Amino acid sequence: MTVRSVIAGTGSALPARRVSNAELTETVDTTDEWIVERTGIRFRHIAAPEETTATLGADAARKAIAAAGLEPSDIGLIVLATATPDQTFPSSATKVQALLGIQDAVAFDIGAVCSGFLYAMGVADSMIRTGTAKHALVIGSETFSRILDWEDRTTCVLFGDGAGAVVLSAEKDSERGILSSSLHADGGHGELLYVDGGPSTTGTVGKLRMKGREVFRHAVTNLASVMGIALEQAEVDASEVDWVVPHQANIRILEATAKKLGLPIERVVVTVAEHANTSAASVPLALDTAIRDGRIKRGQLLVLEAMGGGFTWGATVVRY
CATH class of the missing domain: 3.40.47.10 (Thiolase/Chalcone synthase)
Incomplete structure (x- = not known):
């Protein structure tokens, strides 16, 4: 018998504020043409003060759990990948846990920057296959706007804020x-x-x-x-x-x-x-x-x- 981690549901969340290249040019020495030609970027979402890595992660998680046909109480493992946690500690994963109303689960953050979600998927997959949890929530959530130098036009135009989540569920002898x-x-x-x-x-x-x-x-x-x-x-x-x-x-x-x-x-x-x-x-x-x-x-x-x-x-x- 082989246990596999199957993607049971996905979700995402973006801050309400959507910023175009044209809007950026009002405060940054750049042009829409320069950004699009070199990066392909036209818009990014920027978090408001009340929108954090944990709140965005929780919003994405709710959608993923609903898409999986589960309840928050079904989740036994939360792995959240981020380079921009709400605080040094407690982990943003535990803050998401509290926002979802989950009373008991394994919950922790993982840091591998842009590769973080894949690292988190790998960790959750290993824990599912060893029986730690039947349903795991894997989240990538960032508020990179908080760590950008808005006077450095070579970097500040490249990044945005947002969150995505998947529910991984254990399935026996699945082809998926x-x-x-x-x-x-x-x-x-x-x-x-x-x-x-x-x-x-x-x-x-x-x-x-x-x-x-x-x-x-x-x-x-x-x-x-x-x-x-x-x-x-x-x-x-x-x-x-x-x-x-x-x-x-x-x-x-x-x-x-x-x-x-x-x-x-x-x-x-x-x-x-x-x-x-x-x-x-x-x-x-x-x-x-x-x-x-x-x-x-x-x-x-x-x-x-x-x-x-x-x-x-x-x-x-x-x-x-």
Whole structure:
């Protein structure tokens, strides 16, 4: 008997405020043409003071639980991926737990920046298969607007806020579910994408810093490689993939990665124009968007992939 973690439901949440490139040009020295040509981004959502990583995560979680046909009390595990927690502690996962009214569950945060959701999926999958929980809530939620330097036009135009969530449920001998997960990290490149603060160093939150050209080069190479590894582990060929659901960092990265794999861009879920880079939230946001608009259908083969600061990167093959 084999236990698999099956995606039972998905959900997402975006802050109410939607900011266009044109609006950004009123305060940032940039243009709509410059942003679109280099990134493909046209809009991003920015959290209001009362909207936090935990509240957005809870909103996405409620939708995922409802889509799975479950109640919050059915959830036994909450893994929340974020680089922008509400507080140093308690974890944002426990805050989501309280907002959902769940009395008892395993709940914790995980930090792998843009790859965080895939790391969280891998951890939850392992815990489900060992019997820790029957139903797990995996969330990617970020309020990156809180750590942006709004005078740095090379970074502040790239990011947005949002949350995405999936419910993973244990199913015996199912053909669906997570087929493979390949996760990696190389701390030798930490200076290319980082936040210049933290409790143990500066005692401040800090601001995001990035060397974009170097990050781009590593992203294309690492993502194409890790997707190949994950597909090989799942014993499926790239030609069998129905949809790639990638981290939404930059349209050029998405196009270059698809080309390296020999996949048409039409089989890549692209939401970067509307959401910008929402870090750990970007993969579940894109996944929920494509499921709800009917592009992704039950039984289709998906590859989820991401790379983030650290560097961390990974890919997960899922039969939806």
